[in-house]
Amino acid sequence: MKNKYLHLITTTVLLCILASCRKDGGQLPSEEEQVGGGSTGKIKGLYVVNEGNMGSNKASLDYYDYATGIYKRNLFGETNPGIVLGLGDVATDVAIYGAKMYVAVNGSNLVEVMNARTAKHINTIKVPNCRYLKFYQNKVYVTSYDGYIAVADTGSLTVQTTIKVGRQPEQMAVVGTKMYVANSGGYTPSNYDRTVSVIDLNTSTVIKNIEVAINLDHIVADQYGDVYVTSRGDYYNISSKLFVIDTKTDAVKKQFDIPAGEIAINNDLAYIYSVEFNYNTGVNKTSYTLLDVKTETLLNRSFITDGTEKDIKTPYGLAIDPISEDIYLTDARDYVSSGMLYCYDKTGRKKWSVTTGDIPAHFAFLYQ
Incomplete structure (x- = not known):
C-alpha cells in the first residue's frame, strides 16, 4: 500500500x-x-x-x-x-x-x-x-x-511568512507566477479535503480553491500549462483517479479513471504507478502506466517492459532522468x-538494482 x-x-x-518489529533503531552502515x-x-x-x-x-x-x-x-x-x-x-x-x-x-x-x-x-x-x-x-x-x-x-x-491553504496540504506545482497546492484532509478520513489551492506568488495570497476530488496528493506540471493531480480515494469505495487542471482557466479539464499513486512527467510522457489498497477486500492492486501529456491520451503499455516488475513488492518512489530518460523506481518492500x-533504461528494460x-x-x- x-x-x-x-x-x-x-x-x-x-x-x-x-x-515496532525493528528493534535496532540504528542507521544503515x-x-x-x-x-x-x-x-x-x-x-x-x-x-x-x-x-x-x-x-x-x-x-x-x-x-x-x-x-x-x-x-x-x-x-x-x-x-x-x-x-x-x-x-x-x-x-x-x-x-x-x-x-x-x-x-x-x-x-x-x-x-x-x-x-x-x-x-x-x-x-x-x-x-x-x-x-x-x-x-x-x-x-x-x-x-x-x-x-x-x-x-x-x-x-x-x-x-x-505563512500562507493558509486547505487541510493537510501535500505537493505543490508552480506554473508562471501561480502555485497549485494539493490538499488532502488526511487527518479526517470521514471528511477529506477536495481542493487544490491556487496561490498568487507575487502577493502570497490564495486566489482560488479548485474543487477536484477527495484526498489529493501528488501534483505535477507539464510543459503545456496543465497540472496533473492524483486523488487517492478513500481506500474503501472510492477509487484513485487522475485529474488535469488547465492553469489558464484554473478549472478541471479532464479526468482519467485510472489508479494513480505517484506521477513523474518528462517531456511529453507522464509515468504513473499505483499501489491501490482496498480495506474491504484487503487486496493491493499494482499498476504501471504511461500517458502522453501532449495529446492527453493513455498509452496502452507499462513503462516497465521486460517483466521485472514482478520483482518489485511495494513501488514507493519514482523519478526520470531528464537527459538520458532512465527511470528510477524504489521498492519499500x-x-x-x-x-x-x-534503474531502467528509457525503453523500460532493467539496467541495475541496489x-x-x-x-x-x-x-x-x-x-x-
Whole structure:
C-alpha cells in the first residue's frame, strides 16, 4: 500500500506496528556498491532520500555517482557524525536549489539544509509537520500538515511568512507566477479535503480553491500549462483517479479513471504507478502506466517492459532522468527492512538494482 507517513490515521497506526518489529533503531552502515558502469554528462549524480520508520530516527541519504557508477548509502550520517540523531525522523521530500540541498523531515519538524555537493550540514528551518518543498525566486515553500505553507528565504534560511491553504496540504506545482497546492484532509478520513489551492506568488495570497476530488496528493506540471493531480480515494469505495487542471482557466479539464499513486512527467510522457489498497477486500492492486501529456491520451503499455516488475513488492518512489530518460523506481518492500532502487533504461528494460536504506522514496538530481 502506498503511503507517505500521514495519509490516513489508520494507515499510520499500521506502519507504527510494523516499525515496532525493528528493534535496532540504528542507521544503515555506510557502504559503497558498484552498480553502474559509470558515465559523464550534465548530471553528476542522484540523491535518494529514505524516509525511515516513524519514531525511529532512521531517515537517511544515499547517493549514486554517475561518473563512477558507485552507490553510497548513509551519506549524511557519514558526512555529519556530530549530528547525533542523523537526518532525523521520517524524511518526506528532497530538492536542490542553487548550491544547497533541502530535505523535509516530517517527524523532526524541520527542513535540513546542507551543501548540495558534499551533504555537509548548513542549518535547519523549523517547520512543524513539514511535508513537501518547492522553490520560486529565492524562496523555499514548505507545506505543513498544520494547514499552511511556510515561506523561507533561501539566503537567511528563516521563515518570512505563512500562507493558509486547505487541510493537510501535500505537493505543490508552480506554473508562471501561480502555485497549485494539493490538499488532502488526511487527518479526517470521514471528511477529506477536495481542493487544490491556487496561490498568487507575487502577493502570497490564495486566489482560488479548485474543487477536484477527495484526498489529493501528488501534483505535477507539464510543459503545456496543465497540472496533473492524483486523488487517492478513500481506500474503501472510492477509487484513485487522475485529474488535469488547465492553469489558464484554473478549472478541471479532464479526468482519467485510472489508479494513480505517484506521477513523474518528462517531456511529453507522464509515468504513473499505483499501489491501490482496498480495506474491504484487503487486496493491493499494482499498476504501471504511461500517458502522453501532449495529446492527453493513455498509452496502452507499462513503462516497465521486460517483466521485472514482478520483482518489485511495494513501488514507493519514482523519478526520470531528464537527459538520458532512465527511470528510477524504489521498492519499500515490507516498510521495515532495507528497500531497493531499480534503474531502467528509457525503453523500460532493467539496467541495475541496489539495496537502499529503509523506505526509499524521494530523489534529487545533482548537476555538474
